[in-house]
Amino acid sequence: MxxxxxxxxxxxxxxxxxxxxxxxxxxxxxxxxxxxxxxxxxxxxxxxxxxxxxxxxxxxxxxxxxxxxxxxxxxxxxxxxxxxxxxxxxxxxxxxxxxxxxxxxxxxxxxxxxxxxxxxxxxxxxxxxxxxxxxxxxxxxxxxxxxxxxxxxxxxxxxxxxxxxxxxxxxxxxxxxxxxxxENRRLLDDRSAAWTQATTVFNASPIATVVHDLDGTVRMWNDAAAALFGWTSDEAVGHPPPYLADSDMPRFTEISQRIMREGTAATEIVRRSRRDGTVLELRVSGAPLRDTGGEVVGIVRTMEDVTDQRQHGSALKAAAERLRHIIEHSPHAFISMDASGRVLEWNNSAEAMFGWTRREAIFRPLHELVIPPDAHDAHLRGVKHHLDTRESRIIGRPVEVVARHKDGTEFPIDLTINMAEVDGQPVYDAFLENASERRTEMDSLRQQASLDMLTQLPNRERFHAAVKAALERRGGERNRVAVVLVNLDGFRAINDLLGHAAGDALLQAAAERLVGVVREQDIVARLGGDEFGVLLDGLRDARRAAPVVAGKLLAAFDEQVVLRTATLPLQASVGVAVHEYERDDVEAMLHVAVEAMRRAKRAGGHRVEVLVREHQPD
Structure with a gap:
């Protein structure tokens, strides 16, 4: 309120x-x-x-x-x-x-x-x-x-x-x-008997107090008044209040006359200047000073410096307004919920994210608005557990959860909840961000990280992971997986002679031809430089089928490649490794395929070599 x-x-x-x-x-x-x-x-x-x-x-x-x-x-x-x-x-x-x-x-x-x-x-x-x-x-x-x-x-x-x-x-x-x-009447009644004591109390008061007679002349000026305004008692007594400017006199006189006429106290907030020119905001209370016969003989004014208090109040109000503005226009959805689960705050981004307007959402149970029905019970149990124990696994920690739009659509969100106590009761504040875009972006980044940018084929890391997965998937079932390495013959000379652009075009052409030969479930990857890898998985008899596929891959290079500046021959050396032993792993398979490919190179290139191992690797 x-x-x-x-x-x-x-x-x-x-x-x-x-x-x-x-x-x-x-x-x-x-x-x-x-x-x-x-x-x-x-x-x-x-x-x-x-x-x-x-x-x-x-x-x-x-x-x-x-x-x-x-x-x-x-x-x-x-x-x-x-x-x-x-x-x-x-x-x-x-x-x-x-x-x-x-x-x-x-x-x-x-x-x-x-x-x-x-x-x-x-x-x-x-x-x-x-x-x-x-x-x-x-x-x-x-x-x-x-x-x-x-x-x-x-x-x-x-x-x-x-x-x-x-x-x-x-x-x-x-x-x-x-x-x-x-208090003032008591002091005045006892004035004749306890003047020294009254003066001591007056001067010891932490509140600036000034007593003046009916014409406004200062008669008493305590130490707190001297500290507040900068004029000593000797300088102030016997003169009009030194903190009053000419423009202040009409109001000062009006209030004084009212106090004297009505005999009642008056309090107001005024602006007064110190001796050094500093302007203060003061809460001034004035009351009539009476003699022992009850006649008003002067006025007692107490003054409290409320400059900092009022400035602080204004600053707090401005800060609260800025905070409301920031929250209202935050790009992240902001929702506040009380201990009973009712929505207290719902900003513009929350409206956009969930489809409910602020008018519709305020004071509604949160779970009815944004939590999927199958998660209602878990949400309510979690709130009750925190109310009972002040323990939570998600408060203060960013988490990803599933939320629900007004139209029933469910989507992932990143959620950060904080809790504060108001009048001894917890209030939960949450910032929410749609995680769908982040997921898409992360998937795209992961995809890019596993691709060769030139050929758009899987890269070495992804190929290794695919071979490992195929071997694990087959387990003890041998002769079902084969790895084929394809290395372009004479590529370095072409690259050096015609430049990198021509070399890149050759690599792209080679990638297209390799992909055009294998099955859809097979994987063709660029392992680096002029070397490609092919994973053949799910073969009935890898020893028989892999060499056949390797021959088709080699045949794909029979035709020359037509570039804008030249027509070039494109040949390759092909090495084949078959999953023959239960202990075969990625490194063993690639080692065998590399050795087979090198034999093809040494034999003059543009040929297929299948390396048959006589013994199981140690």
Missing amino acids: HEELPEIGGRIPGAADALKRERDRLRHIVEALTQIASLNLPTMQFLDRVVHRVMELTSAIGAVVELVDGDELEYAAVTGSIERFKGLRLQRSRSLSGRCVDHRALQYSLDTETDDRVNLEACRAIGARSMMLVPLSHMGESIGVLKVVSDRPGAFDETDEYALRLCAGLVGSSIGRQVMLD
Whole structure:
């Protein structure tokens, strides 16, 4: 939930009647709280008025101000269905109210029956099925909570939160104002008897404090004020406040007159300059200073430097906006899921990847949108296991899983999940990328890595792997596999005489002729230079068939090769090795084929040699 005024137009586009009702409701809230803020009542009367108004402005059946008292919180001002519980005391450590005080953050229990943060016994006693709490604070200290309850689960919305936060601000200011006024009155009443003590306390205060009389002349200026603004007490006392520019005087006078006239405190954020010219943003609280007879004789102003706080807040807001923009326009899909499995965030790339619009996806169970049906149970078990143990095999690690498009198409994705806790509950954020293109690219790269780029035939590595696979596939079944090596005769001389372009053309022509001879299941590879390898697998009788195939391969080189610049003879020497022994491996087969091919070369070339081994290799 956000502290800013809800952007109604963005939430309910096109619903003009709902937009008007929501705006009227917000206007009513602002007007009502403005009236409350103008009241000049004792603190408890003011709190009673606030809780009555809070119940009217929200969906509550009861409202209460709880004030901190040591380790407990007391129901100080109560109205509605829980009015009879005024004076009830709750343990801070066992209640959502205590959590709100300790964490200084809004707490919302959608359903107290299922929320382990609440004191269920107390909730049942007051009839609270859902409740929303905001902290009350003064001078940075938590002093209590403002709470609304309903007998329905999930009764409160963002507008209720907005009204509750505004009311909490009024309550905190009222209590803080009363504390400050009481303290100042006590100091003034005891001034004659404890002036030295009061001056010591005044100067020791870490909060910049200035006391001036009715015409604006500074009468007291503590050390914190000197440190904040750069003027010493001697320089400031007896003069108008030195931090005021001429343009500041009208507003300063107006607020001073209001404090004197109404006798109430006033707080505002202003910009003031230090002695060195540095501009500060200050939270200034002003209260009347009275004599022992109750007459207003001056004004006490406390000033807190909130420059860093406001700049930090602006920076955080800007950073959050930048982060939302980055996520929204990220090329990777981004999905956020709460502990119940509902989708919290769904960016543009998620819409494109899965086909579901953000409006369709938000608050839907994630598994219904992107997880294949046969994986639903595994997903839900995994989420439950992490909730129970905080252990996961995939959080923080990139993994590949199968996802499902809105149209039912399934496809692989690369998934990276991270988890963060919000109000003690895990929120899962995931970046997702379609892995189909990566797989295609990797397959293409693997294919390219195993091909000879000139002839587009398998290369040496792929040929070796194919021979190994064929031998393993046949196992002890011998005489079914043969390896044929083809080496072009006179290629080096042609390459040197006519150049590499002609040599490349010859190699391509040789590759085409070899492929044209063998069966579709046989493999022709370029092993390097002018050497080719042929794997013959699944032969009935390799000793008989391999020489026949080798002869056909040799015959493929009978015709000359016609190039653009010349017509050249193309001849080859062919060596054959047959899988004859159970212990034959790739190296043994290639060694035999190479030796057979060399014999063909030595015999004058352009012939086939089959090397018959008499003994099994060691």
